[in-house]
Each structure stands twice: as C-alpha cells, then as structure tokens.
Amino acid sequence: MTALIEARGVSKRFRQHKRFPGLLGAFKTLVTAEYTEVTAVSDIGFDIAAGEAVGYLGPNGAGKSTMIKMMTGILVPSAGTLSVLGRTPHQQRMANAHEIGVVFGQRSQLWWDLPVIDSFTLHQRIYDIPQARYAENLKRFSTLLDLTPFLDRAVRQLSLGQRMRAEIVMSLLHDPKILFLDEPTIGLDVVAKDAVRKFLAEINRERGVTIILTTHDLQDIETICPRLIMVDQAKLIFDGELHRLRAALGSxxxxxxxxxxxxxxxxxxxxxxxxxxxxxxxxxxxxxxxxxxxxxxxxxxxxxxxxxxxxxPDIEEVIRTFYQRRNAAATVAP
Amino acid sequence: MTAYAAFARSGFLTSLAYRNEVWANIFGKLVQVFARVAIWLAVYAGTMSVDGIGIKDMITYALLGGVVMGATRHDRIVRQVGTALKTGDVAVWLLKPVHYPLYMLAVEAGMSAYTFLLAVVPTIIIVALVYGMLPPASPFHAAMFVAFCGLSFIIHFLVAAIFGVLAFWLMTIFSLDWLLGSLVTLLSGLLVPFWFFPEPFGAIASHQPLAWLVYYPSAVWLGQLDIGMTLLYFGIGLAWAALLALALTLLWRRASSRITVQGG
Incomplete structure (x- = not known):
C-alpha cells in the first residue's frame, strides 16, 4: 500500500526582519535590511498510511503547527518534498481542500455571529455536499458529540468546549480522507477533552479517517494515536509506537x-x-x-x-527526563 | 456559485443578529442626510440657482448620495480584510475551496442589501417627505441609475478591499481606514458635487474611479448626462472596475504568497 502522506527531508526556514531594541534601535530597524533566519522544521521525513492515527508531539515552538500548515498547503516548504494524497499541497490547495479537514484549536472556522447550524449549512455549500450525505453526517456527529442542545445558538455564545466540538463536527461534514487537528484539546476541561478524544478515536476506527494531530497533551496521544512522531527544536527525534518511546529515549x-x-x-x-x-x-x-x-x-x-x-516511568516522565538532559547538555556546551 | 449566494445570505443574516444597529443606523443616516441638506439650504439662502443648478437639484443630490453610498461600509471591508491578513486568520480561508476576495464581496453584498432595505430606504423616504425630491429625469435615466448603483457598489468594494490588503504591508488598519474615509468623502462627490470644484480640480475629480461612487449615479438621475454620455461614462466606470479588480487580484496574490512562503 502506498503512503497517504509522504514527507522527504522537509524543512521550513523563516526570514525575520531583525529588530533592534530601544528607541534608537527602533529607528535603526526602519533603515536596516538585516534578517535573522529561524528554522522551524528541519529535515523531517515520514510516511503515513491510510487509516493511521498519528500524534505529532513536541514542546512549544518545536515546529508542530508549521508542519501541519505545510501538509495542508498553506505554507510552502523551504526544502524537501511533501506529498499528500498524491498531490503537492501548496500547488493544488483547492483540489486538496475537498479531501482534507482541518481544525485549529486556536483559530475558529465557525461564523462568529451565526448559529452553529448556519455555519454548517455554509460549509455544505462551500464543499458541495449532497443533501442526504450532509444530513446523515450531521445527525451522526451531532449525536456523538452531543451538539444538538446548542445547534441553534450563536457561536459567540458557546463555551470553548462546545465551540471546539462544533469545529470538529464541521471539519468532518464533507467526509475528508485526512483530518488534521492542531492542538484540538487546548484549554478544554477534563470532560470536554475526554469527549473529543473518544470521538476522534471512534471516527478513526469506524470510518477509517486518517488523523494527524499535534498536541502537548500525552493523554490525547494515548487515547487516539497508536503512533507517535516526536519533534524537538525543529528535528524529528522519535517516530514509532508510543510504548517504544521509553526505550528509544533511554529511560x-x-x-x-x-x-x-x-x-x-x-x-x-x-x-x-x-x-x-x-x-x-x-x-x-x-x-x-x-x-x-x-x-x-x-x-x-x-x-x-x-x-x-x-x-x-510514565511517558510524561520519559519526555521530561529527555528535555532536562537536553537542556543540561545545552548549558554545558559553549 | 451556490456557495457565494449562501455567503451573501449569511451577511444579511449576520446583520440581522444585531437588531439595535438598525435603529442606530437609521438615526445616524438621518442626521447625515439632514446635515448635507441643511448645508445646501444655507448656501442657496435667497437664491434659486447657483451656476445653473437649482436648490431642488441640490437637495435631490444630497439625498441620492445617501442612497448610493449609505449602505456600503468601506471601513468594515478595510478592517476585515486587513485584520484577516495581519493576524493570519486568512489561513483558515486558504484552506477552503473558496476565493477569499469573492467571499468578502458576497458577504458585503448581503450586508449592504440589509442596510439598504432597513436603514437607507426609510431614511430617504423620511427626508424626501420633509424636503421634497426630484424624480429621475426619464425612464432611461432611472434604469441607468440602478445600473450605476451596482457599479458604485463594486468600485466601492474593490477600492476598500485594496486598502485592506495594503494594510498588510503599509501601516495600521486604522490609518488606512481614515485615509480612505477622507478620500471617499471628497472624491466621490458625496459632500460637494464636482460642478462646484474649481478647474482643473473638477476635471481631475470627474475622471478618477471614486467619482463613480456618488457623482455619476446622481448626475444620471438628475439627467445631467444625455443618453450617449450616460453610456460612455458607464463604460469608463466598467473599465475602472476591471482595472481595480486586476489590481486587487495581483495584490491579493502577493499577500497570500507572502503568507504561504514566509508565514506572514
């Protein structure tokens, strides 16, 4: 079987206009054209097969969101090749859009002033979802995630947990083959987190939707993703089954x-x-x-x-030990 | 296409979500139109005509400015496009099989339709009943006025969207919004029709795209352009719209490729 997503030596470097501190520095910033290069993703490669559920884990600033953005086609890699469903994402963004679903934990895709259900109907129009399919999906997902009580409420009146559940349902209405989630459980309470995790695991198992999710939360990965990709400081440090992480990191x-x-x-x-x-x-x-x-x-x-x-040692401890060891090494090295 | 119709409908419904705004809008527009009419009444005090333009024409002109410009809010477009680009929220739109500028146009059309029906029409009726308003010069001029109104909306939207995209590179959204506000007030003919501008400013003003926002639609209603000139200026207006659409497309492409290549 061929891979659904193929990444080969993918890197992403950002050029940032160098800023100088202080009042004089602010004027200096106006006239200079110096740049600093920041490497967000460095030489990362992996294959993801259809039906997999992969957790993409790493601390803040490790390049998780950047990788998701490249896979969805809204960022262009600086180096390497990336193929999603046989296409180069940023070149065929529109064609890809019909077959992927994306959820950003920190960025809403629902229409703020409209009732949830209106956002869903707009989504149906955007993706040309046949009425029968739409109605069936809506009914099934709304029941599973218990959206029915607030479908008629305006999005701005929802709690974070309710909004997140609505975001996830919307991203699945057009039957995407791959679902990308960027920190879907961020800021949710324990009950909401649990509901979201169980739902995603079920969608993956029953519908065979390939799931790629970034998170800081190991619980997310333990419930949803048999496979873990771990990144740190832009580099890939582990790719494999969760229970092998301990051995790999040497705890x-x-x-x-x-x-x-x-x-x-x-x-x-x-x-x-x-x-x-x-x-x-x-x-x-x-x-x-x-x-x-x-x-x-x-x-x-x-x-x-x-x-x-x-x-x-539990996974959290394994990872903590890993980071501590890395930081210690960094302070010793000149 | 059904998606864009749905967007226009959602724009209409979004406006409906803020019902109090309807009353605030009607009140605000009444004050504006009354103020413009009052200025002309003061200018014409005692005389029936200035440079061959009668007071009835001027009151009608002041009212028409409210009709064609009253519904579209360029500040809203500048702010929305500018914010979407600056905060990177536009990424969400790049993920959908939809063209963002067209989406904005559709939503704005829905919102404008709402303001037009629920704020502009009542305001104009009230003011027209108080001061009286001249009818269109002829059925042809009436029909062309409607066409010019559509063109006015398109050009208004394109200019505002271009300013919104420029906010990505240039400066704060607030200052661009303010700049556009002053430009539109002066160069659309909303405040003072170009026939009162000293030359060569009158000639210059009547050839730039903002003239199609208020000046030409109103001039057509009042019958100041004959049939040939009306069609000619409609054609020129269309050409301006095409040019602006091209500029917006190019700027939009540059901005979105900046976002996708450099991450904003």
Whole structure:
C-alpha cells in the first residue's frame, strides 16, 4: 500500500526582519535590511498510511503547527518534498481542500455571529455536499458529540468546549480522507477533552479517517494515536509506537528491593545498584530485555527478600527526563 | 456559485443578529442626510440657482448620495480584510475551496442589501417627505441609475478591499481606514458635487474611479448626462472596475504568497 502522506527531508526556514531594541534601535530597524533566519522544521521525513492515527508531539515552538500548515498547503516548504494524497499541497490547495479537514484549536472556522447550524449549512455549500450525505453526517456527529442542545445558538455564545466540538463536527461534514487537528484539546476541561478524544478515536476506527494531530497533551496521544512522531527544536527525534518511546529515549526502569535483614552490599549483573539503605536497595534497569524473573533469580531465595517494587516511568516522565538532559547538555556546551 | 449566494445570505443574516444597529443606523443616516441638506439650504439662502443648478437639484443630490453610498461600509471591508491578513486568520480561508476576495464581496453584498432595505430606504423616504425630491429625469435615466448603483457598489468594494490588503504591508488598519474615509468623502462627490470644484480640480475629480461612487449615479438621475454620455461614462466606470479588480487580484496574490512562503 502506498503512503497517504509522504514527507522527504522537509524543512521550513523563516526570514525575520531583525529588530533592534530601544528607541534608537527602533529607528535603526526602519533603515536596516538585516534578517535573522529561524528554522522551524528541519529535515523531517515520514510516511503515513491510510487509516493511521498519528500524534505529532513536541514542546512549544518545536515546529508542530508549521508542519501541519505545510501538509495542508498553506505554507510552502523551504526544502524537501511533501506529498499528500498524491498531490503537492501548496500547488493544488483547492483540489486538496475537498479531501482534507482541518481544525485549529486556536483559530475558529465557525461564523462568529451565526448559529452553529448556519455555519454548517455554509460549509455544505462551500464543499458541495449532497443533501442526504450532509444530513446523515450531521445527525451522526451531532449525536456523538452531543451538539444538538446548542445547534441553534450563536457561536459567540458557546463555551470553548462546545465551540471546539462544533469545529470538529464541521471539519468532518464533507467526509475528508485526512483530518488534521492542531492542538484540538487546548484549554478544554477534563470532560470536554475526554469527549473529543473518544470521538476522534471512534471516527478513526469506524470510518477509517486518517488523523494527524499535534498536541502537548500525552493523554490525547494515548487515547487516539497508536503512533507517535516526536519533534524537538525543529528535528524529528522519535517516530514509532508510543510504548517504544521509553526505550528509544533511554529511560530506564527502577527497581526497589526490600529485605527482612540487611544482606550487605549486593551487586547484580542484571541491574545497577544506585542507592543502598541497608534493608532497602535501589537499582536501575538499563537493559530493556531484562525481566523481573531474571533479577529475582539472581538475587536468590535465601537472602530474606521481603518485597519488590518495579517502577515503570510514565511517558510524561520519559519526555521530561529527555528535555532536562537536553537542556543540561545545552548549558554545558559553549 | 451556490456557495457565494449562501455567503451573501449569511451577511444579511449576520446583520440581522444585531437588531439595535438598525435603529442606530437609521438615526445616524438621518442626521447625515439632514446635515448635507441643511448645508445646501444655507448656501442657496435667497437664491434659486447657483451656476445653473437649482436648490431642488441640490437637495435631490444630497439625498441620492445617501442612497448610493449609505449602505456600503468601506471601513468594515478595510478592517476585515486587513485584520484577516495581519493576524493570519486568512489561513483558515486558504484552506477552503473558496476565493477569499469573492467571499468578502458576497458577504458585503448581503450586508449592504440589509442596510439598504432597513436603514437607507426609510431614511430617504423620511427626508424626501420633509424636503421634497426630484424624480429621475426619464425612464432611461432611472434604469441607468440602478445600473450605476451596482457599479458604485463594486468600485466601492474593490477600492476598500485594496486598502485592506495594503494594510498588510503599509501601516495600521486604522490609518488606512481614515485615509480612505477622507478620500471617499471628497472624491466621490458625496459632500460637494464636482460642478462646484474649481478647474482643473473638477476635471481631475470627474475622471478618477471614486467619482463613480456618488457623482455619476446622481448626475444620471438628475439627467445631467444625455443618453450617449450616460453610456460612455458607464463604460469608463466598467473599465475602472476591471482595472481595480486586476489590481486587487495581483495584490491579493502577493499577500497570500507572502503568507504561504514566509508565514506572514
């Protein structure tokens, strides 16, 4: 099967007019033509197949939105090739528009002064959706996301959670093959986040809509996306299944052994001793293939082992460790 | 095409969402038209005609200015186009199979239709009942007046949209909006018809595109142009509209490619 989205060495550099600080600097800015180059996306490549759900994760300013904008065709890559549904997005933006849906968490596509339902009918006209198809989609999605109570209300009177649900429904009315979501859960409360996540997961599973979503929120990815692409400082640092991220970023599991009586210093080949409190000893499991059974076998049954606690770092911790390590490296380097 | 008809309808409905504006609008327009009429009554005090133009003609001219210009709000167009470009909200529009300038034109047509029906017509009726208004010079002139009104709307929209796009490069939306406001007041003939301008300013003013906003439609109603001249000036107005549409298209392309290449 061929990929729905193909990115090869995609980069995006922005040229920004250099500004000088202060009052004199402001005048200097007027007459100089100096530019600073900012690299938002650097040499990123991936393939996404039909029906996948991919989470695009990274901290603020990592280039997530820029990548989404390039895939939807509203930004032109500085280098590399990008193909979406067999087209170059920015060259065939209109043709592409009919087959993709886009939701921006921070930018509304609904008509502010009109009732929600009027925005939907306008959307139907823009995309030439046949009446039967439109009515069916509207009914199904509105039920799933519980839009019916506020369909007649003006968009400016909606809560953020209601508005976001309406945005998502609208983006799906024309049966897009790919749905791009840029931080769809930003600013939502727990209940709204949950509703949005479940809905997206279902749409992906039942209708086979390919989903690409950017987020800071790992929960989004855990519920919706089996596959994770992680970027940091414009570069791709991980692409694969979520549960393999830990291994890829090199975060080790931690093991605590508790004894009835202190067995003395206990070195193991399968794990590294990091702290020794006598009765309680802490180890780091650097190797992924080591199992608890192997470790316990090495400790043996004759040392008075009372309790065992294996600590798996959660994804958030893995990523936090990664960023901290990176920042530390950055401060050490000149 | 059905999409643009739907946009025009949504513009109409959006206006309807702010019902209080209807009354504020009628009141504001009444004050404006009364003020213009009052100025001419003062100028004509005692005399029945100045440079061959009678007081009845002038009152009618002042009212017609309200008819053709009263509904379209260039400030709204400048602000919307300018804001969409400056904040990058226009990206949302680049994602849809729709041309944004045409979308704006359709919405503005809907909004103008609304203002025209609910604010302009009542205002004109009230003022006409108070001061009296001359009928169109002939059925031909009446029909052409309607055509000139359509042309006036198109040129008004194009100029405002061009100013809106310029805001992307030049300066604040506010200053461009203010500049356009003064230009339109003076150069459309809304405040003073060009026949009172000293030469060569009269000749210059009657050949620039803004003259088609108020001056020519009103002159046609009053029968100051004969059949041949009416058609000729309609043709020139169409040419101006085509030129402005081309300018808008080019500027729009430059602005949107700036956004897509440099990210705004």
């Amino acid at each position: 080790a599991r931690r093991l605590t052994l508790e004894f009835v009586t202190d067995p003395g210093p206990l070195a193991l080949t399968t794990a590294t001793l990091t702290a020794d409190e006598g009765l309680r000893k802490h180890y780091l499991l650097e190797r992924e293939d080591v199992s608890l059974v192997q470790i316990l076998g090495e400790v043996g049954s004759d040392r008075g082992l009372k309790d065992v606690a294996l600590h798996e």
